[in-house]
Amino acid sequence: MSFIHDNFLLETKQAQELYHNYAAKMPIIDYHCHLPPADIANDTVFENITKIWINGDHYKWRAMRTLGVDETYITGNASDKEKFAHWAKTVPYTMRNPLYHWTHLELARYYDVYDLLSEKTADAVYAKTAELLNSPGYSCQNLLKKMNVEVVCTTEDPIDSLDHHARLAQSDATVKMSTAFRPDKAIMIGSDAFNAYLDSLENVAEMDIRTYDDLKTALRKRIDYFHEHGCRLSDHGLNQISFEPATESEVKAIFSKKREGKALSRIEVLQFETAMLLYLAETYHELGWVQQYHLGALRNNNTRMLAQLGPDTGWDSIGDYSQAETLSKFLNALDTKDKLTKTILYNLNPADNEVMATMIGNFNDGTIKGKVQLGSGWWFLDQKDGMEKQMNALSNMGLISCFIGMLTDSRSFMSFPRHEYFRRVLCNLFGNEMHRGELPNDMEWIGKLVSDISYNNANEYFKF
Incomplete structure (x- = not known):
């Protein structure tokens, strides 16, 4: 299960x-x-999951900082893929923080991703979500409809x-x-x-x-x-x-x-x-x-x-x-x-x-x-x-x-x-x-x- x-x-x-x-x-x-x-x-259509999910989310930012992630990979000039990779690496360390529940519930409901997010799964999740976000049905209004x-x-x-x-x-x-x-x-x-x-x-x-x-x-x-x-x-x-x-x-x-x-x-x-x-x-x-x-x-x-x-x-x-x-x-x-x-x-x-x-x-x-x-x-x-x-x-x-x-x-x-x-x-x-x-x-x-x-x-x- x-x-x-x-x-x-x-x-x-x-x-x-x-x-x-x-x-x-x-x-x-x-x-x-x-x-x-x-x-x-x-x-709006978002290019990738970093833009829709990590940018602007100070809940995630606080967790990453606590783990020792450099600000370059949080609000700095690192690439979107690099920022996502650092968030994925952080997720297993968020157990018992609500971020762990929210992360996996959101991946499941929006993208049918049921694998646990980690450093090992980061590339596959980033690729799948990017493909979906650039397909029909994933614009902002459609994302709202998806959640009723x-x-x-x-x-x-x-x-x-x-x-x-x-x-x-x-x-x-x-x-x-x-x-x-x-x-x-x-x-x-x-x-x-x-x-x-x-x-x-x-x-x-x-x-x-x-x-x-x-x-x-x-x-x-x-x-x-x-x-x-x-x-x-x-x-x-x-x-x-x-x-x-x-x-x-x-x-x-x-x-x-x-x-x-x-x-x-x-x-x-x-x-x-x-x-x-x-x-x-x-x-x-x-x-x-x-x-x-x-x-x-x-x-x-x-x-x-x-x-x-x-x-x-x-x-x-x-x-x-x-x-x-x-x-x-x-x-x-x-x-x-x-x-x-x-x-x-x-x-x-x-x-x-x-x-x-x-x-x-x-x-x-x-x-x-x-x-x-x-x-x-x-x-x-x-x-x-x-x-x-x-x-x-x-x-x-x-x-x-x-x-x-x-x-x-x-x-x-x-x-x-x-x-x-x-x-x-x-x-x-x-x-x-x-x-x-x-x-x-x-x-x-x-x-x-x-x-x-x-x-x-x-x-x-x-x-x-």
């Missing part, structure tokens, strides 16, 4: 039946990713034109592409790049941004523009939610001070961030959007390598921020005005799983099924152990039956078997408890719950 087989990760007959009869057949709604919209709209992807939702800055999204929407493509509005650069007033970013925002909003009211107007113009292009989600990648109240006049003074190039205190930064987050969240509620908050990353730790390679190249880790109190105050400030829209909280620190799982229950008010969600395990936690811990916390302290399931949060067109991976883990959790008698042997009902978590809940929640 090959390593990847029909019952991979499915330990009992109940788990196998749940997966094969209920989860596997469901389409995929990938409601948060970082795929390049241009590649989807252009239906119904919708992908990319993530764009307010200054983005959304031209690629518009072009795809006007084409005869069957794959749908939406976007999420990510205005973090307009919130992080403590950044040295804040004023330069606002200069760029001025250009697309076609107005000067000299005052705080100007900034709100400019962002509202871009939100309306995104809304007109079908956007119904926002996304924020923050260390933690700020909550330091200030008067409107104080916030205006803080903004003016920054635009004049003056230094701000830590309190002033928090006051501005709080005001801006509340303004945006109330706007999302007005338009009926879903808001997403990715919390807990400690980014750009290695300044030497950041200077060489830039952000999102593998120098980030889990942060240990205090989350509960300010998050509670932020959500409560919105709820008090009845302006809390559908909200997803993604947690990166596993120590905070129970904090977040209980937090969502404070603001699920009966108006919408699963209005406030604990998002799936993400980044360092989107692996078997992380998924299980997230789902156990959600089950113990909320209703996993209302969970909207998995997303890739990926920059790779080969990452969609992670939905299969998640569904196998999900079915194994339920199936094993059925096998032990901890859940009733009601296959029809539990199968429905599995189908809902795999697809139906997200379909109902987002209404793409």
